[in-house]
Amino acid sequence: MNGLLVGRSTELAGLVRVLDSAAEGVAGVALVGGDAGIGKTRLITELAAVARERGFNVLIGQCAELGDALPYLPLADALRGAEPPVREAAAAHPMLGQLLPGTESAPSTGLTQQRLFGSLLGLLAELQPVLFVIEDLHWADRSTRDLLVFLSRMVQNERVCVVGTYRTDDLHRRHPLRSVLAELKRLPTVMNVELKPLGAGEMSDYVTTLGEVDAQELGLIVTRADGNPFYAEELFAAMAEGDSLPDGLASLLMSRVEVLSEAGQRVLRAAAVAGRRVEDELLREVSGLPLAEFEEAVREIVSRGLLKVDGYGYAFRHALLQEAVYTDLLPGERTRLHAAFARLLTSPAELAHHYLAGHDLAGALAASAEAGRVAERVGAPAEAHDHYDRALGLWDRVDDAAGLAGESRTELAFRSAVMAADSGDNHRAVVQLRVLPPTSEVSERLAYYLYEMDDRTGSVAAAERAVESAEDQAALARALATYARTLLWGPRHQEVEALCARALETARAAAAKDAEVGALLSLAVFVEHRGDVDTAHELVETASAGRTGDLAMDLRARFHHARIHYEQGLLAQAAEVADEGIRMASETGLKWSTYGTDLRFLRFLIHYVAGEWDQAETVACGFGARVGTLPEAILSSFALFIEVARDLPVVESRLTWLRPFWSDELAAYMSRALAAEHALWHGDPAAGLAHARAAIDAVSDGEVSVLRPVAIGLWALAELGTTEGADNLRERARRAVDSGPLGEGGYLGPEGRAWALRVEAEWHRVHGRLDVEAWRRVVEAFDFGFVYETARARWRLAEALLAGGERDAALGEWELARETAGKLRAVPLEAALLEFGRRARFGGGGGGGASDGGLTAREVEVLRLVAEGMTNREIAERLFIAQKTVSVHVSNILGKLEVSTRTQAAAAARRQGLLG
CATH class of the missing domain: 1.10.8 (Helicase, Ruva Protein; domain 3)
Structure with a gap:
């Protein structure tokens, strides 16, 4: 290959910028497209050289034209070709280690694809800075495409650069890569580079x-x-x-092949059937040439630049050359060569490919079934589903299909359906399961998937069939546990307790641990809703005591264990259990699975409620503001808790990105309630009320989660000075407390009770009554450990006490609230308290300032720069904070020092010795 890069300086500079950004901790993705032969690989080679010079670990993997036959081929290729320390690090991750040569794939314990993706994220974090290149994405298998999307969205603060290349001239209208590219190019972290002639x-x-x-x-x-x-x-x-x-590239390429000796052409034709790469020994066997003649032929091919030496074999210098040689083969010649490879290969996926091309249908069926099982074990459910479906498609065309597949048609079709569901296609799974004989196992999975699709009627009917047709105790236990789950939130929920008891008895007799844990968790949710929290706690503790072998079930148990602690106000215990669950998720590569993510959300909330706001803000930084999907939007919404409370500059940007997702109920509930608070802190109660009403409308009637946005809505009405709609809001909250989602009432934990009391206190405030006892009850209710909300309630209690003439008591509550706001760096609350303090004349003494200033560490830092004569903009640049935040700090300083100008503040600071 030529050593000089010509005509691509602009494109290379763009890719290097992405690399530099990654080196600074802002991960990036680049997609490089162009026609075949346009120079994509040459450009990537140059980028890899730059990356190595800058200390990056470089991983380069290539997709092959076998497509879905070989899941994760480019990842396996990248790991196999990496430096020894990288391979050793990969081998330490079980899901990645099995992609390396000589490693057997382990039996599946569930969630294999999520574990693989999580393991790769863990490896990249260990190896950073990393450049990970996936070449020839137009040939990528489904799981590799999923992996690319996952990395593009999940790597954010890591020093990781991901680059993919693809042929634009191969992307026909229905090519599966087209939708992936369209999705990724919308992301702000993705750079698109298209190489022109x-x-x-x-x-x-x-x-x-x-x-x-x-x-x-x-x-x-x-x-x-x-x-x-x-x-x-x-x-x-x-x-x-x-x-x-000759005219045309294909003719030109073949003209260069035709000058080879007969032996050379024979070897090259065999290599083309193998694909882009082929091992030396395998190529020699298929060519059928004596060793000396084979080596001479290969030497001739390599000397003419048609093949290049590649590890233990050879690779075509360009994919176009391999395609030209393969296309030129006669039909019979192609079939015989595929059959020759099939006789020598051991990889089931490659065998299936060559058997099909060689018209050996029996061999293709057997290899496809085995390839599906291998793909299932390595965490490639989409490819496993395709392999199983291919085997099923051949079933009626061969003799003894069950013997060849190693299982019955029903068993294979069941596997195919489960893999379809695992790859995210529940609809396909349901279609396949419905045409199978309704065994207990089939009906139980059908019920599970229908429940996930919100078809409650269908799921209940399928679960009933599963129970009725159970052929053994283990199957009966799983069917009963699923049946109980399908009834949990419907009109027949009163049957859940008896069903769970029966499921537990059956599961324990059959040693079906997964069914036992499933039944324990459903029963725990049921009794918790009924108000028997102590029993619910005991049940989830039992469910979390060991491991079932089903990782999803184990994480689900730990999430509910931590959640019930949290909702009881037992924050330290909740944190301990959540940390254990997060460790389990990380160790098994499931950090980004459903329950792995839920556990981290819960841990964030525990930090927030317990007043550990620096830790909460650190976690929130990982919740990317620039979102492109609904799950990302919901994740991003959590960060607003801390960002709104601290008035961080990112709030406006985050809300802008979230706005397109407000049609979704959960996204609207999460983000608009916090958008309402943000608007209220910034003096826009009308916008606050609109956001609060939208959040309320997103909650089903009877759900206690409505209490928080109702309280915020009443706060907005009080600021607007109107009572219109206040009674309706209060009634909505009372209905949720009294009836619950099933119309029978429900358990309110400490936080729920506190929000219910705040609704009542805010309602009185809307009507012009500052009710001391109402706000005192709110303070006491939130004082289970909710640091911030206790301080906010003390602010209102101080107002009520002052209005009632109890000045000393008001001062005490105000000082406690101000101390908390300062420690939390809750800027809007602190500003509101200072404003109230000025009106109430709660100063610290005479003579032009408070005795100690009452300044936070950050305010003292700002004050010193004010004394130096710096402007707000200069202070913001010096401290790396927003200019708006500096303005708030300066206002707080003037209020605390009881002065009106910056010059007076500097003078007061010098008198009080605050400048050091």
Whole structure:
């Protein structure tokens, strides 16, 4: 390959910027597209060299034309070709280690794809900075495409750069990569680079780097190559060998093949059937040549630049050459060569490919079934489903299909359906299960998937069939546990307790641990809703005591164990259990699974409620503000708890990105309630009320989660000075407390009771009554450990006490609230308290300032810079904070020092010795 990169300086500079950004901790993704031969690999080679110079670990993997036959091929290729320390690090992750040579795939314990993805994230974090390149995405299997999307969305603060290349001329209208590219290109972290043909001048420069060429030949090459560097190289090589120049690239490529000896052509044709790469020994066996003749033929091919040495074998210099040679094969010749490879290969996926191409249907069925089982074990459910479906498609065309597949048609179809569901296609799974004989196992899975699709009627009917048709105790236990789950939130929920008791008894007798834990968790949720929290706690503790072998069930148990602690106000115990669950998720590669994510959300909330706001803000930084999907939007919404309370500059940007997702009920509930608070803190109660009403409308009637947005809505009405709608809001909250989602009442934990009391206190405030006892009850209710809400309630209690003439008591509550607000760096609350303190004349003494200033550490830092004469903008730049935040700090300083100008503040600070 030519050592000089010509005509791609702009594209390379763009990719290097992404690399530099990754080096600074802002992960990025680049997609490089262009026609075949346009120079994508050459550009990536240059980028990899730059990355290595800058200390990056470089992983490069290539997709193959076998497509879905080999799941995660580029990842396996990248790990196999990595430096020894990288391979050792990968081997330490069980899900990645099995992609390395000589490692057997482990039995599946559930969630294999999520574990693999999580393991790769863990590895990249260990190896950072990392450049991970996936070449030829147009041939990528489904799981590799999913992996690319996952990495593009999940790597944010890691020093990781992901680059993918693809052929634009191969992307027909229905190509599966097209939708992936469209999705990724919308992300702000993704750079799109499309390589255009080189101009005539650039092409002339490029050709002259290949060797000596006269003006006439140069002109002919530039004209014929049409800006394609690979075509130019082939034209140059043909001219150098004295060949005539046929029309078209394929004809040109074959003209270079046809000058080989007969043995050389024979070897090259065999190599083309193998694909882009082939091992030396395998190629020799298929060629059928004696060793000496084979080696001479290979030497001739390599010397002409058609194949290059690649590890333990050979690779075509360009995929276009392999395609041209393969296309030129006669039908019988192609079939015989595929059959020859099939006799020698051991990989089930490759065997299935070669058997099908060689028209060996029996071999293809057996290999496809086994390839599906292998894909299932390595966490590639989409490919497993495709392999199983291919085997099922051949079933009626061969004799003894069950013997070849190693299982019955029903068993194989069941596997296929489960893999479809695991790859996210519940609809396909349901379609397949419905045509199978309704065994207990089939009906139980059908019930499970229908429940996930919100078809409650269908799920209950399927679960009933599963129970009725159970052929053994283990199957009965699983069917009963699923049946109980389908009834949990419906009109027959009173049957859940008896069903769970029966499921537990059956599961324990059959040693079906997964069914036992499932029944325990459903029963725990049921009794918790009924108000028997102590029993619920005991049940989830039992469910969490060991491991079932089903990782999803184990994480689900730990999430509910931590959740019940949290909802009882037992924050320290909740944190301990959540941390255990998070460790389990991380160790098994399931950090980003449903319950792995839920556990981290819960841990964030525990930090927030317990007043551990620096830790909460650190976690929130990982919740990317620039979102493109609904799950990302919901994740992003959590960060608003801390960002709104601290008035961080990112709030406006985050809300802008969240706005397109407000049609979803959960996203609207999460983000609009906090948008309402943000608007209220910034003096816009009308916007606050609109956001609060939208959050309320997103909650089903009877759900206690409505209490918080109702309280915020009443706060907005009080600020607006109107009672219109206040009674309706209060009634909505009371209905949720009294009836619950099933109309029978429900358990309110400490936080729920506190929000219910705040609704009542806010309602009185709307009507002009500052009720001391109402706000005292709110303070006492939130004082279970909810640091911030206790301080906010003390603010209102102080107002009520002052209005009632109890000045000393008001001062005490105000000081406690101000102390908490300062420690939390809750800027809006602190500003509101200072404003109230000024109105109430709660100053710290005479003579022009408080005795100690009452300043936070950050305020003292700002004050020192004010004393130096700096502007707000200069202070913001010095402290790396927003100018708006500086303004709030300066206002707080003036209030605390009881002065009106910056000059007076500096003078007061010097008198009080605050400048150090």
